[in-house]
Amino acid sequence: MKRILFSILPLLILLNACEESPLTDQVEQQKTEETVVLNQYLKLSEQASQYSDLDLPDFFNFQNNTEQDNTPSNNPITDWGATLGRVLFYDVNLSANNTISCASCHVQELGFSDNNLLSLGFDGGQTGRNSMGLSNSRYYENGHFFWDERASSLEDQVLMPIQDAVEMGLSLEELETKVASQPYYPTLFTKVYGDENVTPNRIALALSQFVRSIVSYQSKYDEGRAQVNRPDDNFPNFSNLENLGKRVFFSNQTNCSNCHTSDLFVGDEAINNGLDATLNDFGLGDVTGRNQDDGKFKTGSLRNIEITAPYMHDGRFETLEEVVEHYNSGIQNSPNLDTRLTTRNGNPVRMNLNNEEKAALVAFMKTLTDYKLIEDEKFSNPFIEN
Numbered sequence: 001m002k003r004i005l006f007s008i009l010p011l012l013i014l015l016n017a018c019e020e021s022p023l024t025d026q027v028e029q030q031k032t033e034e035t036v037v038l039n040q041y042l043k044l045s046e047q048a049s050q051y052s053d054l055d056l057p058d059f060f061n062f063q064n065n066t067e068q069d070n071t072p073s074n075n076p077i078t079d080w081g082a083t084l085g086r087v088l089f090y091d092v093n094l095s096a097n098n099t100i101s102c103a104s105c106h107v108q109e110l111g112f113s114d115n116n117l118l119s120l121g122f123d124g125g126q127t128g129r130n131s132m133g134l135s136n137s138r139y140y141e142n143g144h145f146f147w148d149e150r151a152s153s154l155e156d157q158v159l160m161p162i163q164d165a166v167e168m169g170l171s172l173e174e175l176e177t178k179v180a181s182q183p184y185y186p187t188l189f190t191k192v193y194g195d196e197n198v199t200p201n202r203i204a205l206a207l208s209q210f211v212r213s214i215v216s217y218q219s220k221y222d223e224g225r226a227q228v229n230r231p232d233d234n235f236p237n238f239s240n241l242e243n244l245g246k247r248v249f250f251s252n253q254t255n256c257s258n259c260h261t262s263d264l265f266v267g268d269e270a271i272n273n274g275l276d277a278t279l280n281d282f283g284l285g286d287v288t289g290r291n292q293d294d295g296k297f298k299t300g301s302l303r304n305i306e307i308t309a310p311y312m313h314d315g316r317f318e319t320l321e322e323v324v325e326h327y328n329s330g331i332q333n334s335p336n337l338d339t340r341l342t343t344r345n346g347n348p349v350r351m352n353l354n355n356e357e358k359a360a361l362v363a364f365m366k367t368l369t370d371y372k373l374i375e376d377e378k379f380s381n382p383f384i385e386n
């Protein structure tokens with residue numbers, strides 16, 4: 001009996017070993033196959049880049065900034081979630097004829113906007129309005145998106161350009177099929193959601209994570225802000241002109257900072273800033289159907305404003321000098337003109353800025369350009385070709 005046991009024991013051990021090693025081998029092999037497939041199409045490292053838990057400056061955690069964060073509790077940013085979002089953002093397969101991606105109209109070097117008056121869609125058609133920069137769009141308290149605020153959340157917004165007849169031209173069914181048939185998505189979806197299943201909702205969640213991860217916090221303004229107690233203290237790293245511009249921006253003479261508020265220079269509602277006496281785009285008014293909303297548009301962040309020209313919902317101003325001149329001398333009266341831009345008796349305000357003050361305002365706005373953000377590889381095109 002003992003002899004038999006002794007002779008089959010090594011065999012048993014051997015059997016056992018044989019049973020185990022092919023399995024782990026299989027897993028390992030599958031992993032390398034996945035990496036090979038990913039590496040064939042994408043420049044991604046094994047470790048996802050860091051999109052969550054950014055090392056934000058202290059003042060970003062002040063309440064006036066954090067209260068504007070529109071990240072919903074069911075879609076916090078994760079590193080792989082935003083990575084999947086990045087791939088989708090740059091993927092031309094999200095358009096009907098595989099010619100354009102989100103990034104065609106939201107270019108990293110241009111603060112995630114483009115430099116056209118109106119943008120061109122997949123078939124050469126023009127969009128109805130000027131492309132919006134996406135820096136810090138995570139910070140907008142009411143969480144509404146688009147110039148007319150017609151999307152009530154970012155998760156709703158990101159599927160709209162895909163389905164737009166001019167922009168990308170796909171139905172949600174087509175989107176699902178096209179995404180599911182790209183060889184690199186099964187691995188990415190599995191990393192984020194635990195299985196390969198592609199759904200429009202999962203696409204929306206990942207795209208939103210990527211867009212929310214585009215946070216600008218390393219501009220010249222941020223460097224100066226970290227060195228003082230209050231935003232209206234003189235910044236040691238600013239030129240005299242930039243500090244003057246900051247004072248003018250925060251002054252009651254202009255009220256700029258009463259609409260473009262906090263260190264994020266963002267509003268929390270659509271406003272009429274006196275562009276037109278007679279409207280041809282009713283903005284929020286067309287969405288709500290209420291007269292008191294006519295001519296109101298989203299007060300988006302001024303971060304990276306220098307590089308997101310042209311300006312306003314219709315791209316009517318080519319330069320920041322023109323924008324400043326609009327506020328200085330060109331405010332148009334209309335029933336919904338915001339009272340921050342009227343005199344006490346209700347007329348459009350005339351700011352009477354001198355040339356130095358106007359130049360200073362422009363110089364100040366240029367301190368909001370974040371060169372680190374627009375060069376950061378984790379926001380760049382991950383595709384090897386296209």
Ligand code: HEC
Nearest residue numbers: 102105119120121127129130131132137145146147161167
């Ligand atoms: C053909 C050009 C084009 C494409 C493609 C495009 N966009 Fe846009 N995007 C625009 C324009 C134009 C607007 C402003 C439209 C409006 O307000 O009516 C805009 C607005 C936005 C906004 C609103 C920003 C804010 O602060 O309210 C977000 C977010 C956005 N786009 C994300 C995306 C994503 C994600 C994709 C890809 C799924 C995408 N865009 C594809 C042109 C484009």
Ligand code: HEC
Nearest residue numbers: 254255256259271273297298299311312313323327338340
């Ligand atoms: C009453 C609120 C209000 C005040 C005051 C105000 N703005 Fe604006 N600003 C807005 C709104 C709303 C928009 C978007 C309007 C549109 O496109 O129809 C805007 C747009 C802009 C834009 C263009 C943004 C883009 O993405 O194209 C710049 C630049 C700007 N403002 C700078 C300033 C400066 C500088 C001042 C002070 C001289 C100022 N604003 C004062 C509400 C205001």
